[in-house]
Amino acid sequence: MTSLKEAYDALRAYGLDLPEAVEEMPWGHSALKVRGRSFVFLNLEEDRLSLSMKLPVSRDFALIFDFTEPTGYGLGRSGWVTSSFAKGDEIDLDLMKRWIVESYRAFAPKKLSKLLPAED
Template identity: 55%
Template sequence: MPKPPPFSRPVTALRKAALAFPETTEDHPWGECAFKVRGKVFLFLSTGDDTLSLSMKLPQSNGFAILLPFTKPTGYGLGKSGWITATFTPGESIPLPLLLDWLEESFCAVAPKRVSATLAAAPVAKARPAALRSRR
């Protein structure tokens, strides 16, 4: 049986969680996945044989996130707006619960207030996408 790609589990979890947010779509500009809410990107996700790279907007946790060894400010001037890029290689530990928390923060930072408010207004168990609820 062939071995699955090195990042299939985290990519599947991140993709599933991103698409569970309200009004989210997936696009594929520049050969990577972009997850958008009402046309605005909240997650860039790119995989290859030797790297997993993701970029998110983190207005609250940017100061902490940037101290981690697998992160750096996102290029193209996005880092100045709170975007970080996390990069992993095969065999590295991927902190999926942390990345899922960041995903929610990024969604809420980018989504229009009416859309992100649906997460805050509903009871937590029902409002959070299932991929996020199951790890708490």
């Protein structure tokens, strides 16, 4: 089973490996950005991991899971979804990575998106 810290590190590294992705730390949380636009927010606390992403294609599917909810601050109305995990929860890293890429594609210029493998 993956610890919250291991999951955070893996997802953060995956997001930062996308073309031109950078990290900023507003409000003490990790914001991964492409060309100045946030595509994922990651937050790790002692007993909780959360990540928020814009899912223009799979939002409705994502919301069937118990670990997801529309993102607060009005972002949920724009297709943002937050996934939250507690200690001991099983985290599907492959699914989270697919959602990170979907969110990245929502904000990255087309020429950067074309550098990624074709969508499934």
